[in-house]
Structures are given as structure tokens and as C-alpha cells.
Amino acid sequence: MADLLTIDEALGLVLSHVRPLASERVPVDDAVGRVLAEAALAAVDLPPFPSSAMDGFALRAADAPGVLPVVARVAAGRPAPRPLQAGEAMGIATGGVVPEGADSVVQVELVTERENGVEVPALAAGANVRPQGGDVRTGDVVASAGARLGPAQLGALAAAGVAEVVCARRPRTAVLVTGTELRSPGEPLGPGEIYESNGLIVASQLRSAGAEAVRLPAVTDDDEAHRAALERGLDGDVLVTTGGVSVGPHDLVRRIEAELGVEEVFWRVAVRPGKPVSFGVRGSTLVFGLPGNPVSSLVGFELFVRPAVLALQGASDPGPRYLPGVLGSPLRRNAARDDLVRARSRRDGDALVLDPLSGQESHMIVRAAEADALVLIPRGEGELSAGDPVEYISI
Ligand code: AMP
Ligand code: MG
Numbered sequence: 003m004a005d006l007l008t009i010d011e012a013l014g015l016v017l018s019h020v021r022p023l024a025s026e027r028v029p030v031d032d033a034v035g036r037v038l039a040e041a042a043l044a045a046v047d048l049p050p051f052p053s054s055a056m057d058g059f060a061l062r063a064a065d066a067p068g069v070l071p072v073v074a075r076v077a078a079g080r081p082a083p084r085p086l087q088a089g090e091a092m093g094i095a096t097g098g099v100v101p102e103g104a105d106s107v108v109q110v111e112l113v114t115e116r117e118n119g120v121e122v123p124a125l126a127a128g129a130n131v132r133p134q135g136g137d138v139r140t141g142d143v144v145a146s147a148g149a150r151l152g153p154a155q156l157g158a159l160a161a162a163g164v165a166e167v168v169c170a171r172r173p174r175t176a177v178l179v180t181g182t183e184l185r186s187p188g189e190p191l192g193p194g195e196i197y198e199s200n201g202l203i204v205a206s207q208l209r210s211a212g213a214e215a216v217r218l219p220a221v222t223d224d225d226e227a228h229r230a231a232l233e234r235g236l237d238g239d240v241l242v243t244t245g246g247v248s249v250g251p252h253d254l255v256r257r258i259e260a261e262l263g264v265e266e267v268f269w270r271v272a273v274r275p276g277k278p279v280s281f282g283v284r285g286s287t288l289v290f291g292l293p294g295n296p297v298s299s300l301v302g303f304e305l306f307v308r309p310a311v312l313a314l315q316g317a318s319d320p321g322p323r324y325l326p327g328v329l330g331s332p333l334r335r336n337a338a339r340d341d342l343v344r345a346r347s348r349r350d351g352d353a354l355v356l357d358p359l360s361g362q363e364s365h366m367i368v369r370a371a372e373a374d375a376l377v378l379i380p381r382g383e384g385e386l387s388a389g390d391p392v393e394y395i396s397i
Pocket of ligand 2: 181246252294
């Protein structure tokens with residue numbers, strides 16, 4: 003087994019076959035989870051004008067302390083009718099335009115109302131004024147090419163007046179689950195049958211990576227059913243199958259894919275769970291064969307498919323991102339394969355502690371569903387101890 007590919011080698015091969023997809027214009031309202039193909043630039047200064055950070059009074063710091071007449075009230079969206087003159091104050095609300103002529107705002111809590119105006123304490127010039135362009139200037143980069151747009155990035159774009167962005171088109175992907183034994187939840191189970199779960203897992207993973215995912219109907223373990231379904235799945239950007247990639251007589255996926263013109267790039271990786279994962283290409287279509295056990299499929303997706311789907315969209319950091327943590331309890335290492343152990347994370351002081359879950363077998367999807375982390379236990383001899391540093395992928 004020493005000749006099996008490592009996780010990194012396999013991921014390197016996958017990424018080397020990715021050709022980034024064409025781009026399209028997308029309204030920011032529809033861009034959540036999309037990857038920018040071009041940098042998005044601010045359409046305005048932000049803030050667009052010097053604005054007040056407080057409810058209070060706008061004035062010139064040089065006029066404080068003192069009692070100043072209040073000559074106008076400024077609200078958000080309602081600027082002053084005229085500039086402020088020396089010796090004057092104007093009431094102002096948070097987000098109001100600091101009037102021309104004023105350089106500071108004193109907050110309302112520090113002011114005493116007098117008959118002839120407001121008594122204000124001394125303050126520094128510029129106090130409580132948010133300068134125009136203090137966050138970003140017109141034409142500056144709000145989000146770079148390759149950035150994935152989450153809520154904060156979308157908010158930044160909207161605030162900077164960007165209505166449309168250029169993103170890679172969404173990858174078109176298909177999921178095909180194989181196995182004569184598979185039934186959909188809701189149907190009665192016959193002898194030897196189990197409920198199908200990989201299709202939903204993988205389609206959800208694909209969508210969470212920004213792809214459009216079509217679930218093809220499950221196929222039984224016979225050549226004709228496989229051929230027709232695989233052919234259908236192969237006309238998108240990515241085909242993900244589950245099951246049927248081991249060495250059994252009913253494992254048909256790789257053979258039939260080869261008949262359909264898929265060039266295999268690798269089969270089997272030194273990883274647990276999920277050793278018999280396959281990857282190939284037909285034209286520009288990426289073809290992943292994940293093993294049938296649900297946990298193997300789930301983990302294999304995170305290691306190889308998610309990075310590929312993100313790279314197709316031009317993501318600058320397709321991952322997976324390994325984060326530092328410490329092990330919560332001892333673990334025996336696997337001599338031949340890197341292990342991705344399902345774990346729950348918790349904070350302990352400064353440390354992020356990873357507690358391996360009981361029930362690490364690859365069919366135990368209910369146990370695995372409690373995990374929020376996949377802990378990488380590099381292959382080797384002996385045990386890792388509680389407190390040892392490890393790396394993990396957040397899931
Ligand atoms: P295979 O890789 O086809 O040999 O499948 C390995 C194991 O995973 C077998 O126990 C299958 O019954 C199970 N399995 C395969 N596909 C699925 C699926 N879509 N949902 C749940 N279990 C599956
Ligand atoms: Mg099978």
C-alpha cells in the first residue's frame with residue numbers, strides 16, 4: 003500500500019485538471035456563495051460624506067467649551083440647509099452629514115441645554131466625525147478576484163454602491179448513486195435493502211460549494227443502467243458517483259466510465275475512510291467516484307471534490323483549509339493510511355480541543371453527523387496522546 007497516492011498528491015492531480023469556468027455578470031442580490039472573476043471596485047466613497055458617529059451637536063472644536071446657539075437640526079438623509087458659521091451648533095443624528103464649516107460632533111450626553119443654546123465641553127477637532135472615504139475610496143478594491151462572497155462581502159459591495167459583479171458561472175454538476183440495495187426514505191425496505199443517503203449528502207455539499215447539482219435517479223448494479231446514467235451525468239462540468247468503485251464483481255463504475263471515454267487519473271488514495279476513491283476526466287468534465295459508505299463519501303468530497311468545485315469557480319483558496327488544534331484523547335495511528343477522524347471541537351482556554359467521536363466506522367453516518375471537524379491523523383506507528391497538536395478541517 004506504500005505505492006498509494008497521498009492525499010496531497012491526489013489533490014494536486016485533481017487541481018491540475020481544473021480549467022476555470024467562464025464568467026458572467028451577476029446581481030449582488032443573487033451572488034451569495036459565488037466567486038468573483040474580477041475585482042469589484044467601490045462606486046462611491048464610503049462613507050460618501052463626513053458623517054456623524056453619534057447623536058449630538060456639530061460644531062467647530064475651536065468654539066468649545068462654551069454655550070452655542072442651535073441653528074439647525076440635521077437628521078440621517080436630511081443635511082443642513084446652510085453651512086455652519088463660527089460660534090454655532092447644529093443638532094445632528096448618527097449618520098447625518100456633518101455640515102460644512104463644522105469639524106466635530108459632541109455627543110448629546112455631554113451637553114447641557116441652556117436657554118440660549120447648548121453648553122458644550124472642550125473636545126478634540128474631528129471628534130465623532132467619520133471622514134468621507136474612511137472605509138473605502140471610489141475605485142478601490144472592495145473584494146478581489148477569487149474571493150468567495152459571503153454575507154459580509156455582499157454587504158460591503160452593497161454599501162460601496164456595487165449592484166453587479168462578475169463571477170464564474172456556477173458549475174453544472176450531477177450526482178449518481180449506485181447500488182441495487184438502495185431505497186429512498188419513505189419507501190418500505192425489502193430484504194437486504196437500505197435507505198439511500200449519499201445522494202442527498204453529496205448534492206448538499208455541491209450546492210454549498212456554489213454548484214448547481216442535479217440528482218440522477220439511483221441505479222442498480224448492472225451495466226446497462228450504469229451506462230445510461232453515467233452518460234447523462236458526463237455532460238456537465240462535474241460528475242460525482244458514489245458506490246461501485248471497490249474491487250467487488252458488482253463495482254462497475256470505473257469500467258463503464260472507461261468504456262464511455264473517461265480517462266482515469268487515479269484510483270485509490272492512502273486515506274481512511276475512503277481509500278477506493280477514483281478521479282478521471284472526459285474532456286473538461288471532472289469525474290469523481292466516491293466510495294459507497296456514507297462517511298467515506300462525505301469525507302472524500304471534502305478532500306477532493308469541494309476544492310475542485312471551488313477551483314472551477316476560480317477561488318483563490320479552494321482548500322481544504324487545515325486548522326491547528328489539539329487532540330482531546332489518545333488515538334492509535336494507522337500504519338498505512340492518513341486518517342480523518344470525526345470529532346467535535348470545544349474551546350479550552352486558548353486551545354481548540356478535538357474530541358474524537360465514538361463510532362468511527364465508515365457506515366456510521368449518524369455518529370459522523372455529530373462531528374464538526376475532521377482531524378487529520380498522519381499515518382505512522384504508535385499512538386498520539388491527548389494534548390498533541392493536530393490539524394483539522396472544519397465541517
Ligand atoms: P460500495 O462502495 O458500492 O461497495 O458500497 C459500500 C457500502 O456503502 C455498502 O454497504 C453499500 O450498501 C453502502 N452504500 C452504497 N451507496 C450508498 C448510498 N447511496 N447510501 C447509503 N449507503 C450506501
Ligand atoms: Mg455498491
